[in-house]
Amino acid sequence: xxxxxxxxxxxxxxxxxxxxxxxxxxxxxxxxxxxxxxxxxxxxxxxxxxxxxxxxxxxxxxxxxxxxxxxxxxxxxxxxxxxxxxxxxxxxxxxxxxxxxxxxxxxxxx
Numbered sequence: 763x764x765x766x767x768x769x770x771x772x773x774x775x776x777x778x779x780x781x782x783x784x785x786x787x788x789x790x791x792x793x794x795x796x797x798x799x800x801x802x803x804x805x806x807x808x809x810x811x812x813x814x815x816x817x818x819x820x821x822x823x824x825x826x827x828x829x830x831x832x833x834x835x836x837x838x839x840x841x842x843x844x845x846x847x848x849x850x851x852x853x854x855x856x857x858x859x860x861x862x863x864x865x866x867x868x869x870x871x872x
Contacts, residue, residue, distance in 0.1 A: 763866060767811055770822050770859035774808030777801075777852045784845065793836065800829050816867075823860040826853035 781801030788794050803825055810818035830853045833846060842850065 763863065766859050766862055767819070770856045770863075771808045771811030773852050773856050773859075774804045774811060774822060774826075776808075777849050777856075778803075778805030778808055780845065780849055796832070800825070804829070819860050819863050822856055823864065826856050829853060830857075 778801045781797050781804060785794050785798035785801060788797075807818065807821045807825055811822055830850055833842070833850060837846060
């Protein structure tokens, strides 16, 4: 279970850096400030996932769902670029990892 948590943490830190790089390269685009905000949120959430705190797993589940929803609403599925598709795939892996962590904790208590 520790490896799953570390995988989610590492992927969130990576996607946080990708979001920040995306902001730096497209600073003047409308909506790039949101990309910076999500980059910071993903980076902090990724770092928190390296700690044993339970709320970090919830954050790792909630924020990628919000980010994916906003990206799909803003760009649509047809207009996603390669970088955005990569970030969405990373989000899906992080969501699956965090859901697994939450569900396996619930089974351990039962």
